[in-house]
Amino acid sequence: MLSISNLQASVEDKQILTGLNLEVKAGEVHAIMGPNGSGKSTLSQVLAGNEAYEVNGGSVSLEGNDLLDMSTEDRAREGVFLAFQYPVEIPGVSNLQFMKTAINNIRQHRGQDEINAAEFMKLAKQKIQQVNLDPSFLKRGVNEGFSGGEKKRNEIMQMLMLEPKLAILDETDSGLDIDALRVVADGVNALRSPDRAVIMVTHYQRLLDYIVPDYVHVLANGKIIKSGGKELALELEERGYGWLGIDEKAKA
Amino acid sequence: MSESDKAVKDLIKRDYEHGFVTNIESETFEPGLNEDVIRRISAKKGEPEWLLEWRLKAYGQWLEMAEPEWAHVNFPKVDFNDIAYFSAPKSKDDAPKSLDEVDPELLRTYEKLGIPLHERARLAGVAVDAVFDSVSIGTTFKEKLTEAGVIFCPISEAVHKHPELIKKYLGSVVPQKDNFYAALNSAVFSDGSFVYIPKGVRCPLELSTYFRINEANTGQFERTLIIADVGSHVSYLEGCTAPMRDENQLHAAVVELVLLDDSEIKYSTVQNWYPGDEEGKGGIYNFVTKRAACIGKNSKVSWTQVETGSAITWKYPSCVLRGENSVGEFYSVALTNNFQQADTGTKMIHLGKNTRSTIISKGISAGKSDSSYRGLVRIGPNAENARNYTQCDSLLIGDKCGAHTFPYIESKNKSAVLEHEATTSKVSDDQLFLCQQRGIDTEHAVSMIVNGFCKEVFKELPMEFAVEATKLLEVSLEGSVG
Numbered sequence: 001m002l003s004i005s006n007l008q009a010s011v012e013d014k015q016i017l018t019g020l021n022l023e024v025k026a027g028e029v030h031a032i033m034g035p036n037g038s039g040k041s042t043l044s045q046v047l048a049g050n051e052a053y054e055v056n057g058g059s060v061s062l063e064g065n066d067l068l069d070m071s072t073e074d075r076a077r078e079g080v081f082l083a084f085q086y087p088v089e090i091p092g093v094s095n096l097q098f099m100k101t102a103i104n105n106i107r108q109h110r111g112q113d114e115i116n117a118a119e120f121m122k123l124a125k126q127k128i129q130q131v132n133l134d135p136s137f138l139k140r141g142v143n144e145g146f147s148g149g150e151k152k153r154n155e156i157m158q159m160l161m162l163e164p165k166l167a168i169l170d171e172t173d174s175g176l177d178i179d180a181l182r183v184v185a186d187g188v189n190a191l192r193s194p195d196r197a198v199i200m201v202t203h204y205q206r207l208l209d210y211i212v213p214d215y216v217h218v219l220a221n222g223k224i225i226k227s228g229g230k231e232l233a234l235e236l237e238e239r240g241y242g243w244l245g246i247d248e249k250a251k252a
Numbered sequence: 253m254s255e256s257d258k259a260v261k262d263l264i265k266r267d268y269e270h271g272f273v274t275n276i277e278s279e280t281f282e283p284g285l286n287e288d289v290i291r292r293i294s295a296k297k298g299e300p301e302w303l304l305e306w307r308l309k310a311y312g313q314w315l316e317m318a319e320p321e322w323a324h325v326n327f328p329k330v331d332f333n334d335i336a337y338f339s340a341p342k343s344k345d346d347a348p349k350s351l352d353e354v355d356p357e358l359l360r361t362y363e364k365l366g367i368p369l370h371e372r373a374r375l376a377g378v379a380v381d382a383v384f385d386s387v388s389i390g391t392t393f394k395e396k397l398t399e400a401g402v403i404f405c406p407i408s409e410a411v412h413k414h415p416e417l418i419k420k421y422l423g424s425v426v427p428q429k430d431n432f433y434a435a436l437n438s439a440v441f442s443d444g445s446f447v448y449i450p451k452g453v454r455c456p457l458e459l460s461t462y463f464r465i466n467e468a469n470t471g472q473f474e475r476t477l478i479i480a481d482v483g484s485h486v487s488y489l490e491g492c493t494a495p496m497r498d499e500n501q502l503h504a505a506v507v508e509l510v511l512l513d514d515s516e517i518k519y520s521t522v523q524n525w526y527p528g529d530e531e532g533k534g535g536i537y538n539f540v541t542k543r544a545a546c547i548g549k550n551s552k553v554s555w556t557q558v559e560t561g562s563a564i565t566w567k568y569p570s571c572v573l574r575g576e577n578s579v580g581e582f583y584s585v586a587l588t589n590n591f592q593q594a595d596t597g598t599k600m601i602h603l604g605k606n607t608r609s610t611i612i613s614k615g616i617s618a619g620k621s622d623s624s625y626r627g628l629v630r631i632g633p634n635a636e637n638a639r640n641y642t643q644c645d646s647l648l649i650g651d652k653c654g655a656h657t658f659p660y661i662e663s664k665n666k667s668a669v670l671e672h673e674a675t676t677s678k679v680s681d682d683q684l685f686l687c688q689q690r691g692i693d694t695e696h697a698v699s700m701i702v703n704g705f706c707k708e709v710f711k712e713l714p715m716e717f718a719v720e721a722t723k724l725l726e727v728s729l730e731g732s733v734g
Contacts, residue, residue, distance in 0.1 A: 048685075048689050049688070049689070050685055051681075051685075052681065071688075072685065072688035072689060073688045073689075073691050073692060073693050073694075075689075076688065076689050076690055076691035077691045081689075082689050084686065084689075087686070088680065088682040088683050088686050090683055090686070090687075090700075090701060090704055091704055091705065092703070092704030092705055092706070092707035092708070093700050093701065093703070093704035093707075097700070098687075098690070098700070099690075101692050101696060101700060102687075102690035102691050102692050103691075105690075105691045105692050105693065105696065106691040109691070141704065142686075158690065162690070162691075
């Protein structure tokens, strides 16, 4: 599904990704771990198409198409979803209005008619309940006055509504209490299917107790330096990053 | 170039939809202003002597006044002798007796503007008075209004048919010498709308006036007077457009609202005068005095305005809260783009006990434009327990525009409670990125963010106007797409 080859990217003239390779097949869940500053968030932002980041080498293909050549919105319309680490507020624009606009933009791209209003409401209500938020959140401004945990749940709600092919979770677990973490995990697990893939960027092993990954990768200095199965996460939890030759303090 | 800057560059190239000129035979006065011109305007309208005297008095006062210069706007001085003070479509007879007799070209003009005047195609539930240059060309739904006892007609007609009301209330809220432009308007006003809602009547229709400047080098000086008698209720809508011309044109209107006991007026404006081109050439100077007098107890007035047009806007719809428990509200969205300048806000004058006012102002600046909020909240010594809540929010799009807030507060009563909140924000790259990441293109994203910013004001607009306002903002931001 996703094939990343020798990806290099910088932000504000600082080189962050230095030749990253990754293959993600449909049906797989990959966890990307690594110390602060290793390039985890940069990877998610670059895949989603944040123009603040400059790609200066390598290639990325999504189902055989050149992902880097697509506009940010087209990537989303082709099924790439990013759950943000710090979701921003859009005051006055209700969650409903926002999601309806998003869904209809995506449907238009696929040559489909606009979503039927009743069908949309049903979908929205179902998904907001799935992430354990009160339906009143649908009418509130996007993330407007939401707590940290509510924002993250709202991201998962959006993901469930859009049913992306490739979901990228950028430290979605950070700052969550155990209940919220469970809700997020349930959401992601509900989305797992043979034709979808998930990339989870995380700092902690904790999330992986709830969403069991097929592969775990360690990112350091802008490259993947070690890959393994789910047991690699446990090993990292126990031993830290030092045994891999990474000086964590220097990176922090 | 950052994301939002690019969005600005791509999207806010405005195309003005209403910039066409109607080819119609008109009778237009030679430019220039003197007593004789005023006498001729008055004679055209067949006015009684007292009104001519009233105009001449205003003219005398105007001559002694100076243009206000305190506003945060910049423009070359207007030469008042370069302006024609009267222009009217030349009808075969003196004036059309019904809409069927109105020049079809004129009807087509209003249809192009999306305001069908013809009986068959009209918006249901909205009575429309259309003012073209200096005269009213037709009022719809007259019969239904008459049944309810509501008077809705051109003010020039009201002078003849309801002289007692005109004599009593004309200038009672905005006196002739109130300010420079009000004095000029009092001297030369040509037409406008007159509304009287009798005691206890809830006006069965929304009333609406559409103003259109067509003729070149012509000023538009309309005068609107609305009287809400005891226990009555009315919602009034006002819209305005003008052709694209390279010269600046002057619009100096006066609107007076009179509210007796327990009455309510909701006055909504969608102002879309030609704003000038991308280089700042041309456009309307919109220098308007609007004021409501809540004379009666428990009366309530709401001003809601969406200002997207005009090269320069100088406008402060105000409320004089004299009656006990009277309420004044001001909801405003002012969008400026390119080289537009807006200095707009309100005055809430609390004189009676338990009077309350709310001000919600949303300024949006894009391009190289400048937008200012200027507001006065004054609490008189007898205004026990007066309350005011003011919220001024500014949204900047791009980095070459400006937003300013000038709040003035004067309180002479210790029991008053005044709140003021102000914010300034930008359409951020992060917001745009979030929208795009959800599949929404930049144009939709910017317009959605701006609409969200204006939501508190839009929800105060009558339904049809709210839709129009949303569309208008989209056009203003989207450029040639609309």
